[in-house]
Each structure stands twice: as C-alpha cells, then as structure tokens.
Amino acid sequence: MIPAAFDYERAESVEQAVDLLGKHEDAKLLAGGHSLLPLMRLRLARPSFIVDIDRVAGLEYVKETGAGLEIGALSRMAVLARDETLWKHCPLLAHVCGQVGDPQVRHRATIGGSVAHGDPASDPPTALLTLDAEFVIRGPSGERTVPASTFFKSVFETDLGQQEVLTAIRVPKLAAGTGWSYQKFHRRAIDWAIVGVAALVERSNGHVGRAAVGLTNMGSTPLRSGPVEAAMAGGEASSVSLRAAAEHAPEGASPVSDTNASSEYRLELSKVLVRRALEEALAR
Numbered sequence: 001m002i003p004a005a006f007d008y009e010r011a012e013s014v015e016q017a018v019d020l021l022g023k024h025e026d027a028k029l030l031a032g033g034h035s036l037l038p039l040m041r042l043r044l045a046r047p048s049f050i051v052d053i054d055r056v057a058g059l060e061y062v063k064e065t066g067a068g069l070e071i072g073a074l075s076r077m078a079v080l081a082r083d084e085t086l087w088k089h090c091p092l093l094a095h096v097c098g099q100v101g102d103p104q105v106r107h108r109a110t111i112g113g114s115v116a117h118g119d120p121a122s123d124p125p126t127a128l129l130t131l132d133a134e135f136v137i138r139g140p141s142g143e144r145t146v147p148a149s150t151f152f153k154s155v156f157e158t159d160l161g162q163q164e165v166l167t168a169i170r171v172p173k174l175a176a177g178t179g180w181s182y183q184k185f186h187r188r189a190i191d192w193a194i195v196g197v198a199a200l201v202e203r204s205n206g207h208v209g210r211a212a213v214g215l216t217n218m219g220s221t222p223l224r225s226g227p228v229e230a231a232m233a234g235g236e237a238s239s240v241s242l243r244a245a246a247e248h249a250p251e252g253a254s255p256v257s258d259t260n261a262s263s264e265y266r267l268e269l270s271k272v273l274v275r276r277a278l279e280e281a282l283a284r
C-alpha cells in the first residue's frame, strides 16, 4: 500500500530535529526507516510530518568510556556486528546486532531506531536490557539518561517523549570470565524471534557470581527473568542445575499467540532456549 501523504524535512543536527518535532504534533523521526516505513505503508502509522535524522553527523560511533562503551544511536546493525571494540568488550551485543534480519536490513537499521521502536520481538532491546544499558535522550529541556529497566513501557511504547531524540546507548564492559549467549528461535534467517533469550553468566573461582537473563517476545516489552537469575546465582558452576533454573523461565512472562506460535508454545520454548543459553554462556 502507499503511505498517507506527509511533509518531510531533513534535520542537520539533533537540536534541529528536536525543534522540528516541536513544530508538528504528530511528527515522527526517520532513521533507517525499516520499521517506520513498513508501518506507514500499512497505514498503521500516519504521521503528517517526517523528520529525517538519517544523515545527522556524529551519531555513528562506538567509543570506550572507562568502565563502559557508548554507542551512537545512528550506528547501523551491520557496522556494530563487526565492530572490534564491541566484540572485545561487549560481544553479546555485537553478536545480537548480527542476528537482526538479513544483510540488507542490517545495513539500514540503526540501533537507536530498534530501541525507540519498542517492539518486544526485536533482538537488540533484549540484549541491552540484559546488559543493564542506559539510554541518552535529548529533548527541549536538555539531556537525560534512562536505564533500560524503566525505558520499555509496552508494545511500541517507550519512555521517549514526542519531542525527544535518543542519541546514544551506554553499556558496561563485560567483566573478565563472563560467558554470554543469545538464542534466537525463528523459522527463516530474516524473521523476528518467535522467542529469543540473552544470557550473561559471571564466573569466579568455579562459582556463578551473577547471572542475567533476558527474554525476547515473551511479553509486551523485553523482559528480565528474575526467577532464573536467582536460581543461578551463587551456585558452583559445575553443579548448578541449568535445567532446574530454566524451568523458571515462564514465570512472569505473558507472550501473545500469533500465526507463528501459541502463547503456550512460547512458554515451553522459553525453558528450552534458556537452558541452551545458560549452557552456552557457561561453556564460553
């Protein structure tokens, strides 16, 4: 279908984008366009004004910030999937960016667009929630930082205000000895996850120190699985029962039923994928 009519302006800076958003009540930012444009073509989104930030300079980077990394919001998935700094300090995120869609999608889609879109079936938001990421947001009253744990509100709903631009994402560097995994279950390589599971497991002296487990497409937002994390923490790495911990995966989750899978199927599948993710993370 052809999108409804809209006006368009290309912003040269974040400040100009904020300004333009303020002038049009239903204006929308356009980054890689791989989520917004399909919605407009289906007329599920009908913004009357598009603010194109795709070519705003200075928002495509990965830089070290002491204990962490900062990633510019316009960084493309394809670039992040092969970024050496990201692979060295945060391999979970580099790997997950390489799991998004196909090469064509990854060369257009931005990490900021993925986060701002707020689709619970998207892969990077789950990885970022699992990593305890923070989002840097610029609006008319300046800059603020929001933790991933409070950013995602519901399906396609985030903490971003109408006149705000996500400019950067901050993640901690993974501690030495941290194993990681992302298990994505889908029918074809280009598809979104029917269920996805991100896992981080910190080990020291043969013990599991801390585990972080995130779930994709298991509710209206990306989720952290507190019960699985609690079941993993503190045990001996060799004897901790991964199967028993994984059995907790469905607790607190409320996945939808759709043409790909029923809710019950997703709940069962989450146990299998959590076990596989924990196994892989512990083996890494």
Ligand SMILES: Cc1cc2nc3c(=O)[nH]c(=O)nc-3n(C[C@H](O)[C@H](O)[C@H](O)COP(=O)(O)OP(=O)(O)OC[C@H]3O[C@@H](n4cnc5c(N)ncnc54)[C@H](O)[C@@H]3O)c2cc1C
Pocket (backbone or CB within 6 Å): 028, 029, 030, 031, 032, 033, 034, 035, 036, 037, 038, 073, 074, 099, 100, 101, 102, 105, 108, 109, 110, 111, 112, 113, 114, 115, 116, 117, 121, 122, 123, 124, 160, 164, 165, 166, 167, 190, 191, 192, 193
């Ligand atoms: C065929 C296909 C397959 C796909 N497969 C997957 C997949 O397997 N896994 C997956 O996770 N995703 C998948 N995607 C989604 C893809 O990753 C999206 O392009 C991405 O999630 C959105 O990024 P974008 O830069 O294209 O954002 P856009 O489409 O430009 O924008 C998306 C939304 O975010 C807002 N926005 C964008 N940037 C900002 C910003 N900096 N600040 C504030 N708001 C902003 C826009 O206003 C819009 O509402 C797929 C897409 C397609 C078309």
